[in-house]
Amino acid sequence: DASMLRSAPTAPPARPASRRVSPPGRKTNVRPTRAASADMGSTTRSVWEVKKTGSLSGLVRVDDARIDPPGPGEVRVKVRAIGLNFADVFSVLGLYGATPDCPFVPGLECCGVVEAIGPPDENLPEGTVVPAVAVGDSVMVVTRFGAYASAVNAPLHQCRPLPTGWTHEQGAAFLVQGLTAFYALKKLGDVRRGHTVLVHSAAGGCGLFGLGICNALGAVPIATVGSPTKVSAILERFPDMDPETIIVRERKRFGDQVEAAATAAGSTDGTCDVVMDAVMGDFFKGGWSRLARGGRYVVYGAADLTPAGDLGWNVFGWLKLGWKYVNRPMVDPTNLPGDNKSVMGFNLIWMFDKIVELGELLGGLTDLGLPAPKVGEVFTFDKLPSAIRVFQSGGTSGKVVVTLDAEDD
Numbered sequence: 001d002a003s004m005l006r007s008a009p010t011a012p013p014a015r016p017a018s019r020r021v022s023p024p025g026r027k028t029n030v031r032p033t034r035a036a037s038a039d040m041g042s043t044t045r046s047v048w049e050v051k052k053t054g055s056l057s058g059l060v061r062v063d064d065a066r067i068d069p070p071g072p073g074e075v076r077v078k079v080r081a082i083g084l085n086f087a088d089v090f091s092v093l094g095l096y097g098a099t100p101d102c103p104f105v106p107g108l109e110c111c112g113v114v115e116a117i118g119p120p121d122e123n124l125p126e127g128t129v130v131p132a133v134a135v136g137d138s139v140m141v142v143t144r145f146g147a148y149a150s151a152v153n154a155p156l157h158q159c160r161p162l163p164t165g166w167t168h169e170q171g172a173a174f175l176v177q178g179l180t181a182f183y184a185l186k187k188l189g190d191v192r193r194g195h196t197v198l199v200h201s202a203a204g205g206c207g208l209f210g211l212g213i214c215n216a217l218g219a220v221p222i223a224t225v226g227s228p229t230k231v232s233a234i235l236e237r238f239p240d241m242d243p244e245t246i247i248v249r250e251r252k253r254f255g256d257q258v259e260a261a262a263t264a265a266g267s268t269d270g271t272c273d274v275v276m277d278a279v280m281g282d283f284f285k286g287g288w289s290r291l292a293r294g295g296r297y298v299v300y301g302a303a304d305l306t307p308a309g310d311l312g313w314n315v316f317g318w319l320k321l322g323w324k325y326v327n328r329p330m331v332d333p334t335n336l337p338g339d340n341k342s343v344m345g346f347n348l349i350w351m352f353d354k355i356v357e358l359g360e361l362l363g364g365l366t367d368l369g370l371p372a373p374k375v376g377e378v379f380t381f382d383k384l385p386s387a388i389r390v391f392q393s394g395g396t397s398g399k400v401v402v403t404l405d406a407e408d409d
Contacts, residue, residue, distance in 0.1 A: 042068050046408055047105045048148040048384050053094030056385050059106075067151055073121025073130075074153045077139060079112040081172035082147050082384075082402040083205075084391050086278070086301055087349065091145070092388065098349045100145060107147025108349070111140045111162060111171030115151070129359035130157050138162035142175040144352045148384065150408045157355060160362060166372050173205060173373040173399035175362075180348050181209035181276070182365045184298045186217070188344045189274040193218030196267045198258060198275040198287055201303065202246070203230035203397040208374055210276050211238055216368045222261045222272065224249050224279070226394060233397035237374055249279075254286030262290060271295070279303045284329035291341050299345040302328075303394065374398035381408045 047065045052058040070076045088106045090096035114137045124130070133139060139159040146152055162171045185191045191214060199210040202223030211234070214221040223234050224247040231246050244264035247257045259270035271292035277284070278301030291297055331343055351358050376398030379387035384402050391400045 042066055043151075045149055045151040046381070047150070048107075049103045049105050050092055051103050053092060053099070053102060056092060056388060058102075059092055059385050059388070061382070061384075065105075065149070067149075067153065070116055070118030070153045072119050073124065073155055073157070074118040075114050075133065075139070075156050075159060076116040076118075077110070077112040077141055077152050077154055077159070078115050079110045079147070079150055079152060079404055080138075080168040081111045081404070082107055082381075083109045083111075083172035083174075083176060084387060084400040084402065085109070085176050085205075086303065086391075087347075088148075089388060089392050098347065105146045105148050107143070107145065107149070109140070109142050109172060109176040110147040110149075110152060111138065111168045112152075113138055117156075118153075121155075124157065125356055127356040127359070128157050129363065131160055133159065133161065138168065138171065140171040140175050142179070144349060148402075150381070150404055157359060158352070160366070163372070167375075169375045169378060169401045169403060170372040172401050173375050176348065177205040177399065178209050178365050178370070178373070179351075179358075179361055180300055181206050181213055182368075183346065183348065183351070183361055184276050184300055185210060185213050185219075185274065186364065187361070188298050188346065189276065189296050191217050191219045191274050195219040195273040196222065196262050196265050196271070196292075198222045198224065198262075198272040198277075198290075200224045200275075200277045200279045200283070200287075201226070203233040205373065205376075205399040206278060206300075208234075208237055208398065209370070211241075212370050213368065216370065219274075220265045221245070222247065222258070222265055224283075230397050233374075249283060251282045254283050255289050256286075258286050258290040267292075274298065276300075280329065288329075288331070288343075293340045295341045297341065297343045299343065300347070375401050377401075378403055380404075 044064045045067045046063045048059050049062050050058050051060050085108050087096055087108060091099040091106050114133050114135050117135065140162055141154045142158050143152060143154050191197055197214050197219050199207055199221050201207045202211055203225050211221045211223060222245045225231060226249055228248050234246055235241060242264060245261045247261050250257060262272055263270045271290050273292050273295050275287045275291055275297045277287060277299050280299065280302040288297055336342060376396045377390060377400050379402050381402055381404045387400055387402050390396060
């Protein structure tokens with residue numbers, strides 16, 4: 001029941017006024033609002049750019065980076081907050097397959113104010129949702145890299161108006177992790193009322209969204225955290241959650257922990273119907289062995305394999321990563337029919353190529369009426385490398401956000 005979600009008294013995100021791209025020759029009755037923006041030529045902005053992957057030392061601030069006028073279907077957004085994601089860490093370290101060639105600007109999401117609007121894009125596929133915005137509106141933006149900047153040009157169909165009462169920091173904490181959790185649980189996991197769902201790293205941004213989505217769908221979540229200090233972050237957000245269903249992970253007895261928590265959650269045989277995992281490593285086996293027949297194990301990350309610091313020329317770091325990789329958990333596909341359960345993996349960034357489906361996911365997420373996301377630690381733009389370092393440590397709860405002010409423009 002969505003009423004179980006607790007948060008500050010802010011309005012949930014509503015579906016934006018928008019137009020849906022129609023087939024050729026068909027008129028649409030709703031058009032996006034456009035304020036007359038001044039002709040805006042190329043200008044400069046501040047960015048954090050990766051010159052060389054492998055170490056945070058390769059992340060360099062550039063204060064005279066060129067930005068062109070917004071192209072067809074784009075808006076220029078003056079960034080006021082940037083949300084950090086684990087994909088940022090992997091891209092800076094050179095461990096992310098979707099990373100562009102150097103130099104590149106990392107970052108998948110931000111929130112800010114519309115400065116200019118480009119001409120309509122006449123080539124969007126049928127069914128694309130294009131929100132109505134005007135110059136001066138605050139918008140949330142999801143982008144395929146490039147968000148570590150004081151200004152971005154973003155496709156309008158990848159933007160959504162900032163809900164009433166939300167801060168820019170909360171807006172920068174919503175789209176990527178919300179979409180990740182929603183796609184994992186609803187699209188792939190097919191979570192339904194009464195399901196028991198194991199949510200790893202539940203005190204983090206994706207994990208908190210996972211718990212909220214489970215509640216909204218009528219499922220019963222089991223939470224895992226890496227340290228006892230994070231239990232309070234979950235209970236603060238979800239005070240009605242049974243503490244017996246919150247696991248402080250232990251490598252040697254994790255399977256037993258899952259069974260006990262699933263039983264406390266109401267499972268008759270101590271199993272889960274769905275697992276949402278961004279940890280993997282030593283903790284995979286305990287969740288997989290307690291996955292019910294017909295269950296779905298959804299993987300979207302591998303934090304247990306994430307280096308604790310820079311790699312670069314750190315031979316010990318590479319050896320440790322190599323050892324973990326060689327000894328990573330394996331599933332024999334030929335056993336899956338007999339086990340009657342499945343492993344699924346995804347990377348949200350590949351959804352950017354599926355424009356219509358991405359819009360449908362955004363609509364489904366906002367329809368849940370989730371409260372404003374929890375913002376954890378906040379850093380200023382000049383401290384962005386420090387923010388990544390703290391985020392990489394795994395000691396944070398909620399979303400780590402970087403803010404910008406007029407001096408960063």
